[in-house]
Amino acid sequence: MFARPASISLTRQFWVVLHRWAGLTMALFLIVAGATGTLLPWEEELTMASRPSMSRAAPPVQGAVPLDGVTLAERVARQTGAQVAFVPLDIPPEHAVRVAVQARAGQPPLGYDTVWADPYTGQVRLRFRYAVLADGAQNIIPFLYQVHYSLALGAWGIWAFGIAALIWTLDCFVGFYLTLPMRRKAVPAGRPAGPSWWVRWKPAWVIRKGARGHKLNFDLHRASGLWVWPLLLVFAWSSVGFCLPSVHRPIMSALGASRDFEPPVLAKPLDNPPIDMRSAQRIGSTLMAHEGRRRGFTVEREGYLFYRPFWGLYGYSARTTADPADHDPMTRVWFDASNGHLFYFQGPVGENATDATMRWFYMLHMAQVFGLPYRIFVSLLGVAVVALSVTGIAIWMKKRSARLLGNRRTPRAAKVDQMVPAAAELKA
Secondary structure, three states: OOOOOOOOOOOHHHHHHHHHHHHHHHHHHHHHHHHHHOOHHHHHHHHHHHOHHHHEOOOOOOOOOOOOHHHHHHHHHHHHOOEOOEEEOOOOOOEOEEEEOEOOOOOOOOOOOEEEEOOOOOOEEEEEOOOOHHHOHHHHHHHHHHHHHHOOOHHHHHHHHHHHHHHHHHHHHHHHHHHOOOOOOOOOOOOOOOOOHHHHHHHHHOOOOOOOHHHHHHHHHHHHHHHOHHHHHHHHHHHHHHHOHHHHHHHHHHOOOOOOOOOOOOOOOOOOOOOOHHHHHHHHHHHHHHHHHHHOOOEEEEEEEEEEOOOOEEEEEEEEOOOOOOOOOOEEEEEEOOOOOEEEEEOOOOOOHHHHHHHHHHHHHOOOOOHHHHHHHHHHHHHHHHHHHHHHHHHHHHHHHHHHHHHHHHHHHHHHHHHHHHHHHHHO
């Protein structure tokens, strides 16, 4: 006969062990993500500060204004012989413009994919490969960004981070459950009921006065996790969306999210569209204004113009009164690069409540909302994530050493028990 397999008892101890091993599994990823995440809300400022001699810009004469985006892109293209497929339309007056470039169809590789250009003249100041540290200090923060979501290991790193984020999401609920007070046994009639459930949960939110060593680590781990728990869940689940869309997307679709924007791919890429960039900017601006009148928003400023040859479509984004983000232009129109007809309108928060929830998760993760105070908070949250991981490891190490010490004592105690009767016999 076969022995009946032991059933898994979902006791509190089971969830403690699960939480412990989930934390150890994702500790490296969370420490890396938290440490790098403290800097990423300041990506643009830190990147430009890394090469001040190259990044600073000032008007050549009093009253000069920056070039329009298309003119700047045209000048960059003439100097490099490259194709500028992503054109910033809102040109900053105080620092160089970062422009992504690529080799034209049929041409050899450029040896670089990014340039910094003067906003007033379009003069190319710097050419480099994005996020490659060997190409200069301007790549330190972009490289840390790659470390943040993939350990700078490419597709494998993204996949590993996605798995860690999924474990993190599930463990958020396990960790929260473990902070709750244990269920009490029924109190016999006539006896005091004792403190309420809320009173018994209150210690989980605070650090005990005078706590040191292991107690301090435990209190920091539990209390800090509780206070920032909602945002930990936001960052965990949005990380799954960034790194593991094959898991994230079906779940959100089951909850009601609309389908992703996925135009049909052309049989052959349209590398040289009939509509050039300057005409595309005018068409995009006209289409956006029309959609604004129809949907009840106004355009505050232009954002980006970009072209996708495998779709044969231009994308034009603008900052509008419908955008919830602080600065990023999130309202977008897509139109045909051959005839200028509107193909798709992409709203800033999607089509329904589930879409809006997803977008808000992403905006909170990227520190795109609530201004400077929230950017500072996200940097501090990165420190908190590191602290949660480090204190969790410290708690595990303390318990492990205690368990090993107990295992060493057990054989010794048994040996003493065996020696006691023998000594008694010798005395007799």
